[in-house]
Every structure is written in structure tokens, then in C-alpha cells.
Amino acid sequence: MQVSLIPVATAVNPAALHGTTAVVFDVLRATSTIVTALASGYRRVYPVADAGIALALANERSFVLAGERRGEKIAGFPHGNSPLEFIGGPDTAYHMSEISKGPSFNNNVWKTSDDLVLTTTNGTKAIRRAQSAHKVLTGSLLNARAVAQAALREGLDINLVCAGTAGRFSLEDTLGAGFVLAEIMRQLSQATSEQHTASINMDDLAITAYGLARFYHNDPLSGLFAGRHGQKLLRLGLEEDLHWCAQLNRFDIAPVFTGKYITVCSAAYAC
Amino acid sequence: MQVSLIPVATAVNPAALHGTTAVVFDVLRATSTIVTALASGYRRVYPVADAGIALALANERSFVLAGERRGEKIAGFPHGNSPLEFIGGPDTAYHMSEISKGPSFNNNVWKTSDDLVLTTTNGTKAIRRAQSAHKVLTGSLLNARAVAQAALREGLDINLVCAGTAGRFSLEDTLGAGFVLAEIMRQLSQATSEQHTASINMDDLAITAYGLARFYHNDPLSGLFAGRHGQKLLRLGLEEDLHWCAQLNRFDIAPVFTGKYITVCSAAYAC
Numbered sequence: 058m059q060v061s062l063i064p065v066a067t068a069v070n071p072a073a074l075h076g077t078t079a080v081v082f083d084v085l086r087a088t089s090t091i092v093t094a095l096a097s098g099y100r101r102v103y104p105v106a107d108a109g110i111a112l113a114l115a116n117e118r119s120f121v122l123a124g125e126r127r128g129e130k131i132a133g134f135p136h137g138n139s140p141l142e143f144i145g146g147p148d149t150a151y152h153m154s155e156i157s158k159g160p161s162f163n164n165n166v167w168k169t170s171d172d173l174v175l176t177t178t179n180g181t182k183a184i185r186r187a188q189s190a191h192k193v194l195t196g197s198l199l200n201a202r203a204v205a206q207a208a209l210r211e212g213l214d215i216n217l218v219c220a221g222t223a224g225r226f227s228l229e230d231t232l233g234a235g236f237v238l239a240e241i242m243r244q245l246s247q248a249t250s251e252q253h254t255a256s257i258n259m260d261d262l263a264i265t266a267y268g269l270a271r272f273y274h275n276d277p278l279s280g281l282f283a284g285r286h287g288q289k290l291l292r293l294g295l296e297e298d299l300h301w302c303a304q305l306n307r308f309d310i311a312p313v314f315t316g317k318y319i320t321v322c323s324a325a326y327a328c
Numbered sequence: 329m330q331v332s333l334i335p336v337a338t339a340v341n342p343a344a345l346h347g348t349t350a351v352v353f354d355v356l357r358a359t360s361t362i363v364t365a366l367a368s369g370y371r372r373v374y375p376v377a378d379a380g381i382a383l384a385l386a387n388e389r390s391f392v393l394a395g396e397r398r399g400e401k402i403a404g405f406p407h408g409n410s411p412l413e414f415i416g417g418p419d420t421a422y423h424m425s426e427i428s429k430g431p432s433f434n435n436n437v438w439k440t441s442d443d444l445v446l447t448t449t450n451g452t453k454a455i456r457r458a459q460s461a462h463k464v465l466t467g468s469l470l471n472a473r474a475v476a477q478a479a480l481r482e483g484l485d486i487n488l489v490c491a492g493t494a495g496r497f498s499l500e501d502t503l504g505a506g507f508v509l510a511e512i513m514r515q516l517s518q519a520t521s522e523q524h525t526a527s528i529n530m531d532d533l534a535i536t537a538y539g540l541a542r543f544y545h546n547d548p549l550s551g552l553f554a555g556r557h558g559q560k561l562l563r564l565g566l567e568e569d570l571h572w573c574a575q576l577n578r579f580d581i582a583p584v585f586t587g588k589y590i591t592v593c594s595a596a597y598a599c
Contacts, residue, residue: 064335064497226533261496262497265536268539268543268544269543272542284532284535
């Protein structure tokens with residue numbers, strides 16, 4: 058099984074994804090927000106590249122609308138791209154006190170729909186760019202283990218697609234990919250030979266991501282703080298978002314992009 | 329002081345290097361070979377991109393000629409790109425027994441000149457591409473500490489230029505850059521405030537390289553074995569080259585590219 062890492066989504070070659078599993082990372086914050094929303098009760102998240110189209114879709118279908126550009130909520134949009142705006146389900150809310158001493162967690166969405174429309178600077182575009190893959194998952198620190206398991210289950214070569222920030226390499230996406238890789242390696246090492254016979258062949262960027270995750274494995278938060286985009290979010294007063302996104306394996310779900318929306322497949326809800 | 333990492337030399341923007349110190353890495357093997365040759369008594373190494381020009385220069389000036397394409401010696405050239413072909417000075421030969429049990433170290437050059445002409449697939453081109461920088465150093469694991477010290481001494485922003493392999497990211501070059509960064513951080517942390525007042529601002533790729541070096545710091549050799557190009561050299565039977573190149577801080581010299589050749593500056597030999 059070949060595992061390759063694509064450091065920025067703008068470098069994706071759609072043809073190279075054919076017949077593979079793609080895992081898309083925009084750790085700060087789109088893919089962290091997506092898994093949080095789905096874990097909190099949303100059924101579908103629509104990743105939309107264009108803000109106007111996102112607005113039209115949300116209006117037409119009475120979906121919840123969220124969007125961000127340059128780290129900040131789009132003017133006139135009810136919600137931005139903070140995962141903290143989409144918590145509230147039983148699986149999320151009760152944990153907030155553990156990661157925050159601040160008083161700023163009262164802005165949970167009054168969830169008027171099962172559907173969320175999300176448009177962001179990098180992440181939602183990256184998900185769309187990866188759609189030529191056989192299966193597209195969205196990854197983050199929050200669900201690294203579940204995504205690793207889902208990707209292994211597919212049995213295909215894996216492309217770890219890092220969104221990057223405005224076409225540039227980003228530390229946090231590579232770190233997220235590294236944590237998924239570390240989980241893949243762990244799960245393979247524990248599997249019996251009947252469960253997994255595949256050996257992993259990582260490219261140089263994937264090995265680098267793995268090394269980075271090992272370096273930060275006791276303190277993922279410091280990795281999110283270190284990068285350029287993390288620093289920008291800190292300047293915008295969004296430190297609590299970083300604390301949230303740094304929770305390793307908080308959720309046991311692997312969101313799948315169907316080509317239209319992102320959802321969690323289950324026996325009750327096929328996709 | 330800003331420290332940036334350029335992951336492949338083909339991505340170098342010459343204008344962005346103006347007024348900075350560039351450190352070029354082609355750990356397997358050009359920059360490891362260059363520092364080995366200079367430590368072994370060569371005075372100047374001429375990095376030449378084109379094999380024909382390299383041959384003509386060597387013939388015209390009676391220089392020693394070496395060159396490699398796709399990991400192998402260029403047909404008709406007396407020497408390839410193995411650092412082991414250029415050892416022999418008092419500072420290198422006596423150490424070989426420590427890193428090898430094999431009998432294959434009898435191919436030292438009969439050094440007929442102080443000058444070596446070297447043409448390689450990636451490294452010599454990378455050095456040429458970096459020449460718009462104020463100062464161009466060549467780095468490797470073998471001289472990480474000396475290069476870090478020389479780069480700090482310049483007091484300029486630093487660009488770590490990884491050659492990469494045929495335009496692709498390479499693990500070993502990033503690892504070399506990471507070891508230089510780790511040395512920079514160590515030296516800054518030990519310096520008194522009179523010596524260094526600069527604080528370091530690393531970009532995301534530089535932080536990633538630093539994390540990678542920390543991950544491999546007890547076993548650099550396994551890093552060189554892990555990458556794609558390291559694997560290729562192993563298949564070519566060049567395992568001893570990897571052992572040589574993995575020696576951290578073996579040499580205390582910082583080669584400088586003058587625009588014409590690479591040399592070691594000293595009080596006796598200004599450049």
C-alpha cells in the first residue's frame with residue numbers, strides 16, 4: 058500500500074487520485090469544524106468553494122450557513138469557521154470545560170437544520186479538488202484514529218491531501234496527516250496477518266509528516282501554535298479554537314465526501 | 329532573523345534570496361561529497377551543471393573530474409559522486425574503520441590537483457540556483473554545526489535550500505536542513521545576549537524540518553535509509569555512502585560558494 062502526501066491542494070493532480078483513497082486535511086479549521094459539526098448532530102456538510110453559491114444554496118434550502126475568508130467570518134454570514142460554533146450535541150458540549158477556562162462558549166448554533174453549508178479559504182476547495190479519488194475522507198487531529206481505520210479498510214493506496222494556506226505548505230495540515238499515519242502504522246502493527254497483509258510504502262513527504270507527528274505526539278497543541286496560520290488565529294483572538302482542534306482522537310467518526318456533501322456513513326445512513 | 333526552507337531547488341525564486349544567506353543541501357550526496365573533499369585537502373570544488381562543460385574545464389585546467397547522473401558515475405568520468413572517493417586526508421581516513429566493516433575503502437583518489445570539478449543531477453544545479461544570495465554555504469549532516477555557526481555569523485535572514493531529487497521533495501535534504509536548524513537553536517540558546525540578540529522566526533517548512541531532525545536525532549542513519557533516494561542508493565550497492573553521510577558534525581568547516589567555486593575561507597585563504 059503506497060501512502061503519499063500532497064503538501065498543498067493546489068498541487069493535486071486529479072488523475073493521480075483515481076483509484077485511491079484521499080484524506081483531506083485543513084486542520085485549522087475546516088476539517089476540524091466539519092467533524093465537530095457531524096459529531097454534534099449535523100447530518101450533511103456541503104463544502105462550497107464560492108461564497109455566493111454557498112449563500113444561495115443555504116437560502117434556497119434553509120440550510121445553516123457558515124463561511125470564512127482570511128480567518129474571519131464572511132460579512133453577512135451567520136457563522137464563521139470556528140468548530141466552537143457547531144458544538145452542542147451530547148458528544149461535545151460536556152467536554153468544553155476540560156479545555157477552556159474562558160467564558161466564550163455560549164455561541165452554539167441554534168441548529169435549525171440537519172444541513173450545514175460551509176465555504177472556507179482553503180479547506181472546502183481542497184475537498185473539491187480531491188473528488189476524483191475513489192473515496193474522499195476528511196481528517197483532523199480530532200478523528201485521526203477513525204480516519205486511519207476507514208482508510209485502511211478501503212485497502213487502496215492513500216493520498217494525504219493537505220489543504221495548505223493560500224497555496225503554501227502549512228505545518229498543521231502536515232501534522233494532521235502525520236497523526237493519521239501514526240495511527241495507520243499502529244493499527245497495522247497490532248493487526249493479525251489475516252486482518253492486514255499490506256505493508257506500507259510511504260513517500261518522503263509522508264515520512265516527514267510521520268516524523269513531525271512523533272515529534273509533537275505528547276503536545277499537539279504546541280504544533281498548532283507554532284505554525285504561521287496558528288499564529289494568525291492567535292492574533293485574531295481564536296486561541297480556544299486551537300485548543301479544540303488539538304484534541305487527538307476526540308471523535309470516532311470518519312466523514313466521507315460523496316461528491317455533493319460530507320457525511321458519516323452508517324448502517325442506518327448509507328452513502 | 330527569518331529562517332525559511334525551500335523544499336526543492338527548482339522552486340527557488342532568485343530575487344527572494346537577495347540579501348540573505350542561503351545554505352544548500354544535497355545530503356545524498358553532492359554537499360556531503362563537497363565537504364568531504366574540502367576536508368580532505370581539496371582547495372576548490374567547481375559545481376558545474378552540465379557534464380560536457382565539466383569535462384572541458386577539467387581537461388583544460390588538469391583538475392580532478394567527478395560526475396554522477398541518476399545515482400551512477402557518468403560514463404567515461406574518472407570519478408562519481410561518492411564522498412568515499414575523496415577521502416584520504418589526515419582528517420578523514422583514520423575514521424573510516426569506525427563506520428565500516430567492509431573492505432571497500434581502497435578507492436581514494438590519487439589527488440593530482442587542488443581542484444575538483446563536480447557535476448551531479450541535483451546538487452550542483454541547486455548551488456548555482458542559489459547564487460543570488462548574499463552568501464551561499466553548502467550544508468550536510470557532516471558539517472551541520474559549522475554551517476549553523478557561519479550562517480548565524482552573517483546575521484542575515486537564512487534560506488535553507490533543499491536540492492530535492494529531480495524536482496521532488498527529498499527526506500534527506502530536509503533532514504540536513506533540520507539538523508542545521510537544531511544547531512542554530514542550540515547555539516542561540518547558549519549565546520549571551522551580547523553575542524546574539526536575534527530571535528528566530530521559522531516558516532512552517534523550517535519548523536517541520538526541525539521536528540524531523542529532532543525525531544531522527546539519535547539515529548540520523550535511519551533517516552537516510554528511509555527516503556526514496558536513500559533506498560535507490562542502497563539498491564545500487566552504496567550503503568557505505570549512507571553511513572558516511574550520516575555522521576553528524578564530522579567536519580568543522582563551512583564551505584562557501586564564491587560564484588565560481590566552493591571553498592573554505594580562512595585567514596590564510598580569503599574568499
